[in-house]
Amino acid sequence: MNVALLAHEQFPDRAKxxxxxxxxxxxxxxxxxxxxxxxxxVADHVPDVQDAPVVASMDDVGADVDALVVGIAPIGGGFEESWRPDVRTALERGADVYAGLHYFLADDEEFAGLAAEHGCDLWDVRSPPEDIGVAEGTAGSVDATVVTTVGTDCSVGKMTATRELYEDAREQGMDAAFVATGQTGILIEGEGVPVDRVVSDFAAGAVEAMVLDAAEDHDYVFVEGQGSIVHPAYSGVTASIVHGSQPDHLVLCHEVGRESVHGYDQPIPPVESFPGRYEQFAGPVSDSDVVGGMLNTRSVDGDEAARDAVAEFADTIDAPADDPVRFGTESVLEAIR
Structure with a gap:
């Protein structure tokens, strides 16, 4: 399926x-x-991914497009009116539109009308299913090994770390599943529940249900983390994922040089404090350990300096660490095995 990605003013650094x-x-x-x-x-900005031209608008896309994917989500998940012409053009060309916003395109009168007129689908990825219940505290009883990523902040690479662990595990013959809990993971996997859109009483239940389902058919379940336990806005999502998944292991994610919470004038606590914070927080529902760490070194020039940063991070958290994009996941995956 051919898609165009909308990432105005954000590509690549803020277009996760x-x-x-x-x-x-x-x-x-x-x-x-x-x-x-x-x-x-794309190749001018991000190595080792699909290459494609970067253009100014949907009018400049000459190829046939099956769907326009909104590839950015500002804090609060609102819709920027400057995107409207591109969404309108996509629908008029018969393309579906996928968006991971809290603003639902299907509720927009203009977009809903154009979609109906041109036979298009509007997929609001953050629209959760209705049949979600309260967690029963049963994810900890599954036979599978459950691994959940956690972070020192939002947007440090939890989805990427989870996905890399999952894909590397499968390549090595491990029977693994990926549990998507946010818009990016859902767009990639094609299924999942956007935990940050679920009523708070049911958020842990949504994660629990996905873990139970995945564990029926797989030996390892990798759960995509969200936010951070110290984030002033998103800690509730983190709590729901950790308590709902009742993981056997946690993988701590951090970005080199990140000293303050993204979007807030609030310092991040010392990195060395996070393994204890998360293990203590998970403790009442699961005997989880921080089995390893994933360090985002995208801002570091040169592999030697990046390896030094990863080694320092491993020493700081007293656990094996990798940069999953730059160097792979082997040391953390071995610890999980």
Missing amino acids: TAVGVLRYADYDVVAVLDRGTAGSR
């Missing part, structure tokens, strides 16, 4: 959904829409 789709999804990306970097190519 777009980059995740480029790296992992089974879509053929024919263009990225970004007014700020139009005229370049």
